[in-house]
Amino acid sequence: MNRLKKLLGHNETYLGAVIVVFALIITIVNPAFIKLDNLFGLMKSSSGTAILAIGFLLVLLTGDVDVSAPAIAISAQYIAVNTLIAIDSNSLLLAFVIAIVVGLVYGAINAFFITTFKLPALIVTLGTANLFHGGLLEFVGTKAVNTGQLPDAFKVFGHASIFDLTRADGSSYGLSIFIAVVAVLLLVTWLILRFTLMGRGIYAIGGDAESARRAGFNIKRIQYFIYMYVGLLAGIMGILHISLIRYGNPNYIVDTELLRVIAAVVLGGAVITGGKGTLVGTILGVTMITILEKNLVLIGLSSYWQQFFVGLIIVVGVALTHIQATLRSHHKVVVIKSQ
Amino acid sequence: MGELFLEARNISKAYEGVQALDNVGLSLGKGSIHCLVGENGSGKSTLIKIIGGVVTSDAGEIVIDGGHFHHLSAIESIREGIQIIYQDLSLFPNLTVAENISLNQMVERRTQVVDWKEIRAIAERALVELGEEIDLNILVEDLSVARKQVVAIGRALTQNAKLIIMDEPTSAITREEVDHLFEVIHRLKAKGIGTLFVSHKLNEVFEIAETVTVLRDGRKVGDYDASDLTNDKLTFLMTGETIEYHPYTVDSQVVSEPPVLEVRNLTRKDEYTDVSFSVRRGEILGITGLIGSGRTEVALSVCGLNQPHSGEILVESEPVTIGSPRKANQLGISYLPEDRLTQGLFQHQSIGDNTVIAILRRLLSKLGLIDWTEKTRVQDHWVNELAIKTPSAEVSASSLSGGNQQRVVLAKWLATEPKVFFLDGPTIGIDIGSKSNIHEIIRELARKGMAIVMISDEIEEVRNNCNRILIMRKGRIAGEIEDPTSVDDAEIFRQISGKNGSEVPRT
Numbered sequence: 007m008n009r010l011k012k013l014l015g016h017n018e019t020y021l022g023a024v025i026v027v028f029a030l031i032i033t034i035v036n037p038a039f040i041k042l043d044n045l046f047g048l049m050k051s052s053s054g055t056a057i058l059a060i061g062f063l064l065v066l067l068t069g070d071v072d073v074s075a076p077a078i079a080i081s082a083q084y085i086a087v088n089t090l091i092a093i094d095s096n097s098l099l100l101a102f103v104i105a106i107v108v109g110l111v112y113g114a115i116n117a118f119f120i121t122t123f124k125l126p127a128l129i130v131t132l133g134t135a136n137l138f139h140g141g142l143l144e145f146v147g148t149k150a151v152n153t154g155q156l157p158d159a160f161k162v163f164g165h166a167s168i169f170d171l172t173r174a175d176g177s178s179y180g181l182s183i184f185i186a187v188v189a190v191l192l193l194v195t196w197l198i199l200r201f202t203l204m205g206r207g208i209y210a211i212g213g214d215a216e217s218a219r220r221a222g223f224n225i226k227r228i229q230y231f232i233y234m235y236v237g238l239l240a241g242i243m244g245i246l247h248i249s250l251i252r253y254g255n256p257n258y259i260v261d262t263e264l265l266r267v268i269a270a271v272v273l274g275g276a277v278i279t280g281g282k283g284t285l286v287g288t289i290l291g292v293t294m295i296t297i298l299e300k301n302l303v304l305i306g307l308s309s310y311w312q313q314f315f316v317g318l319i320i321v322v323g324v325a326l327t328h329i330q331a332t333l334r335s336h337h338k339v340v341v342i343k344s345q
Numbered sequence: 346m347g348e349l350f351l352e353a354r355n356i357s358k359a360y361e362g363v364q365a366l367d368n369v370g371l372s373l374g375k376g377s378i379h380c381l382v383g384e385n386g387s388g389k390s391t392l393i394k395i396i397g398g399v400v401t402s403d404a405g406e407i408v409i410d411g412g413h414f415h416h417l418s419a420i421e422s423i424r425e426g427i428q429i430i431y432q433d434l435s436l437f438p439n440l441t442v443a444e445n446i447s448l449n450q451m452v453e454r455r456t457q458v459v460d461w462k463e464i465r466a467i468a469e470r471a472l473v474e475l476g477e478e479i480d481l482n483i484l485v486e487d488l489s490v491a492r493k494q495v496v497a498i499g500r501a502l503t504q505n506a507k508l509i510i511m512d513e514p515t516s517a518i519t520r521e522e523v524d525h526l527f528e529v530i531h532r533l534k535a536k537g538i539g540t541l542f543v544s545h546k547l548n549e550v551f552e553i554a555e556t557v558t559v560l561r562d563g564r565k566v567g568d569y570d571a572s573d574l575t576n577d578k579l580t581f582l583m584t585g586e587t588i589e590y591h592p593y594t595v596d597s598q599v600v601s602e603p604p605v606l607e608v609r610n611l612t613r614k615d616e617y618t619d620v621s622f623s624v625r626r627g628e629i630l631g632i633t634g635l636i637g638s639g640r641t642e643v644a645l646s647v648c649g650l651n652q653p654h655s656g657e658i659l660v661e662s663e664p665v666t667i668g669s670p671r672k673a674n675q676l677g678i679s680y681l682p683e684d685r686l687t688q689g690l691f692q693h694q695s696i697g698d699n700t701v702i703a704i705l706r707r708l709l710s711k712l713g714l715i716d717w718t719e720k721t722r723v724q725d726h727w728v729n730e731l732a733i734k735t736p737s738a739e740v741s742a743s744s745l746s747g748g749n750q751q752r753v754v755l756a757k758w759l760a761t762e763p764k765v766f767f768l769d770g771p772t773i774g775i776d777i778g779s780k781s782n783i784h785e786i787i788r789e790l791a792r793k794g795m796a797i798v799m800i801s802d803e804i805e806e807v808r809n810n811c812n813r814i815l816i817m818r819k820g821r822i823a824g825e826i827e828d829p830t831s832v833d834d835a836e837i838f839r840q841i842s843g844k845n846g847s848e849v850p851r852t
Contacts, residue, residue: 200459202458202459203452203455203458206444206451206459207452209439209440210440212439213436213437214435214436214438216435217436218437220431220435221435222449223452281437
C-alpha cells in the first residue's frame with residue numbers, strides 16, 4: 007500500500023501510463039507499431055536524443071541550461087570523421103577518442119566562461135554554440151561526407167547488434183549496439199548522481215547554490231565536471247549519429263536536436279529552476295517524444311504537427327511543474343494556518 | 346559563567362576605512378546561552394563572521410578551548426566546533442531531511458562515495474541527540490520554518506558543534522514554535538553545547554538568554570545579565586538615546602464621527618471568523634495577535650487581496666465589494682505589506698519610480714503620456730515630507746537603509762492619498778532609532794485626519810502608538826482595549842496567547 011502510494015507520487019508513473027495508453031492507441035490504428043522490429047528501430051533512432059538528454063538533465067539539475075551540446079556533437083563528429091578520412095584510418099576507437107576529446111575541450115571552454123565570469127550557462131552556451139559551429143564551418147569545412155567516403159568502421163558499428171531475431175520471411179533484425187551504449191551511459195550517470203558526492207553536489211547546487219557553497223562543495227569543480235561531461239556525451243552522440251545515418255553534414259544535429267531534448271527532459275518532470283529531475287523521467291520523456299514524432303502521420307496528422315507538439319510539450323510541461331510547485335506552497339500555507 | 350569556551354579579544358576590523366569593529370571582546374562560557382544585540386551596522390554580523398572564520402580580523406585574537414588563533418579560517422572554526430546557522434538556514438529544499446542533516450559532514454570528510462545507510466544513520470543519531478522526531482524521507486521544502494530550524498540544528502550537531510550561533514531565529518516562527526526551539530536549546534545546553542543568538546531587536550530571545558552583549562557603532566557597550574535588562578534600558582544601550590513615547594490620543598470630537606471604514610462579520614474559511622471592527626478619521630487602531638491569528642489575512646481581505654467568504658465592508662457607511670487592490674485604492678484604502686522587500690519595493694528602481702508607481706494614472710498628461718515635471722514634483726515632495734535620506738530621488742532604492750526603504754514604501758502609498766491606511770508590521774527589520782521616526786510619521790498622518798490600522802506582533806509598538814487595540818486569536822477578535830494606557834504588555838500578551846500569565850515574556 008505504502009509502496010503504491012509512493013509510486014503514485016511520482017511524475018514518472020503518470021508519464022509511463024500516458025505512454026502505454028498512447029502506444030495502445032497507435033497499435034489499434036497500426037498493429038505493426040507494437041512489433042519488436044519497429045520498437046527496436048525506434049530505440050535505435052532515438053538513442054542520440056537520449057544521450058543528449060542525459061547531459062541536458064545534469065545541467066538542468068543545477069538550475070542552468072546548456073544549449074551548446076548539439077553544436078559540440080556535430081563538431082566532434084565532423085572533426086573525427088574528417089581526421090579519419092585524412093589519415094586514411096578505419097579505427098572506430100580513434101573516432102571515439104577524437105570526438106570525446108573535442109567534447110571535453112569544448113565542455114571545458116563552457117565551464118571556463120561560466121565559472122570564471124559567474125555567468126548564466128544559457129547565455130554562455132548560446133554564444134559558444136555559435137562559436138563552435140561557426141568555427142567548424144570556417145576552419146574545418148562545409149562539405150558533406152557521403153556514404154562512399156565514410157570509413158567502413160562507422161557503417162559496421164551502425165549495423166552491429168546485441169542479438170538478432172528472424173522475421174517470418176527469413177530476413178533478420180536486431181537490437182542495435184547503440185542501446186548498449188545508452189544503457190552504459192545511463193548506468194554510469196545514475197551511479198554518479200546517486201552514489202557520489204559530486205552527484206549529490208549537483209542536486210545541492212540546484213536546491214540552493216549559496217547553501218551548497220557554505221556546505222563546502224567546490225562549486226567550480228562540480229561545474230567543470232558537468233559541462234565536460236556534457237561534452238563527453240555530445241562527442242559520443244556525434245559518432246552514433248553518423249553511424250546511424252551513414253552521411254555526415256556539418257549542419258546536422260544543431261538545428262534538430264535541441265528542442266527535442268529540452269521537450270524530453272521537461273516532459274520527464276525535471277524542474278526548469280533546478281534541483282529536481284530523474285534519469286527515468288528523462289528516458290520516458292525521450293520515449294514519449296519519439297513515439298509522438300514517428301507516429302503522428304499514422305494517426306492522420308501532417309508532419310508539421312511535430313514541431314507544434316514539441317513546442318506545446320515544452321510550454322505545457324513547464325507550466326505544469328510550475329503549477330505543481332505553486333499548489334505545494336499553497337498547501338503549506340494552509341497547513342501553517344491551521345496549526 | 347563557568348568555564349570559558351570561546352574568547353574574542355580586542356577584535357578590530359575596518360572595511361574600506363570604515364571601522365566596523367573597534368577593539369571588541371566577547372566571552373562565551375561552555376554551554377552558555379548568550380545573546381549579541383545591536384542595531385544594523387553595529388558590527389554584530391562582522392563579529393560573527395570573524396568567529397566563524399569567514400572574515401579575518403585586522404587585529405585581535407580568538408581563543409577557543411585554550412587554543413589561540415590570530416587568523417581563524419572557516420575550516421578551523423568548524424573543526425573547533427563552531428556552527429553558524431544563518432537566517433536563511435542554508436538548507437536544500439529539494440533534498441530529504443536525512444541528506445540535509447548529513448551532507449555537510451560528508452563534504453567535510455571528503456567522502457567521494459555516498460553510503461545511503463550511513464546518511465540515514467548520521468541523521469537519525471543527530472535527531473535522537475536533539476530529542477526530535479522528523480521523518481527522514483520528507484523533502485525539506487515540505488517542512489515548516491520551525492522544523493527546518495531543527496534540521497539545521499541537527500546538521501550542526503553532526504559537525505560536533507560546541508557552540509551554535511543563530512541569526513534571528515525567532516523572526517519567522519510562531520510563539521509555540523519559539524517555546525519549542527527554547528526547549529531544544531535547553532537540551533543542547535544540558536549536553537554542554539552553547540548557543541549564541543544574534544539579534545537586532547528586543548524579542549523572545551531575551552527570555553532564554555543568560556548574558557547579553559550589546560554592540561553600538563562597532564564598539565562594545567558591555568555585557569549584562571539578561572535579568573537586569575529592561576526594554577528601555579536595552580534600547581538606551583543599543584541606541585545611546587532614550588526614546589520616550591507619549592500615548593496617542595484622539596479628541597472626543599473625532600470619536601463621535603461616523604467611521605470611515607466598518608467591517609461586519611467578515612469570515613473567510615480556515616483563516617478568520619466573524620470579524621467586526623470600525624475605524625474613524627484620526628484614529629490609530631492597533632490589531633495584534635500571533636502569527637496565524639488571522640490579523641494579516643483580515644487586512645488583506647479589506648485591501649482586496651484575499652476575498653472574504655461572507656460579511657460586509659462599509660466605506661463611509663456605503664456597503665462595498667473590494668475585489669482587487671485597485672478597487673481598494675479607488676475607495677481610498679491602501680495597504681503597506683508586511684514584507685516590504687518582496688511585496689512593497691522595487692529594489693532596483695529609483696526612489697522616485699517607487700514613489701509614483703501606484704499613482705501613474707494620475708500623472709498622465711492629456712496625450713496619455715507621463716508628465717515628467719509633475720512626476721518630479723510629486724517624488725521630491727515625498728522625499729522631503731518623509732525626510733528620506735538620499736542625495737536625489739533618482740537614486741536606486743536598494744542603496745537605502747532599512748528605515749529609509751520603509752519610508753519609500755510609505756511614500757508610495759501615501760501618494761495615493763488614502764483615507765484608510767493599513768500598515769502591516771510597519772517597523773519590521775528596522776532599527777530602534779528609525780522606528781520611532783516612522784512612528785512619528787504615522788502619528789502625524791493620523792493627526793491630519795487619516796484613519797490608520799496598525800498591525801503588529803510587537804505588543805509594545807501597538808500599545809505605544811494606538812488609541813485603541815483589537816486582539817486577535819485563532820481567527821477571531823478575542824478582545825478590544827479601549828484605553829491602551831490602562832494596561833501593560835503582560836496583560837495584552839495574556840489576551841493574545843490565551844494563557845494565564847505563566848509564560849509572559851520579560852519585556
